[in-house]
Every structure is written in C-alpha cells, then in structure tokens.
Amino acid sequence: MLKNSIVRYKRFGIVSYDVVTDPSLSLNSKALYSILCVYANKQRYCWPSLATLADTSDVSLSTIKRSIKELKNKNYIKREGRRFKLL
Numbered sequence: 001m002l003k004n005s006i007v008r009y010k011r012f013g014i015v016s017y018d019v020v021t022d023p024s025l026s027l028n029s030k031a032l033y034s035i036l037c038v039y040a041n042k043q044r045y046c047w048p049s050l051a052t053l054a055d056t057s058d059v060s061l062s063t064i065k066r067s068i069k070e071l072k073n074k075n076y077i078k079r080e081g082r083r084f085k086l087l
Contacts, residue, residue: 013037016086019076031057032067033076036084044086 019025019033035056039046048056053064071077078085 011038013040022074025074026070028059028063029067029070032064033071036077036086040086045083047083
C-alpha cells in the first residue's frame with residue numbers, strides 16, 4: 001500500500017423489513033432509518049450528528065427532526081442522549 005494513500009471501507013447496514021414495508025411511515029423516515037443503519041455498530045447503536053444526517057440525506061435539519069420523531073413514535077428507534085438505538 002502507498003504511504004500516503006487513504007484506506008476507504010465500504011459501509012453497509014441491515015435495514016429492518018418492518019420499517020421498509022410500513023405503509024404508514026414516510027419515505028423520508030425510511031431513508032433516515034436506512035442511513036442510521038449504515039452508521040450503526042453491532043449492538044445497533046449509532047451517534048451521527050443531526051447535521052451529518054441532513055448532509056448525507058440532502059434534506060433540512062427540520063426534516064431530519066421530523067423523521068426522528070416519526071421513527072421514535074413508531075418505536076423503530078430510541079434516543080439515548082446523543083445516541084440512537086435501532087430497535
């Protein structure tokens with residue numbers, strides 16, 4: 001490997017079938033859940049900032065907050081301080 005090369009890892013996430021097929025869940029919330037899955041560790045915890053989530057999904061912070069609220073109300077995620085727990 002070259003001395004100054006950057007190692008890039010391919011990230012992936014396992015998305016719950018229940019989330020993807022929930023007809024009452026908005027498309028923005030499904031997309032946000034998928035992004036959270038990419039950031040999650042083996043214990044299904046992740047802690048990306050709201051700004052990172054907005055930048056990654058190319059939406060506003062208010063859209064991210066609305067989607068988080070929707071996912072929390074449907075019990076797909078739980079917020080623990082700055083961390084998210086994917087349920």
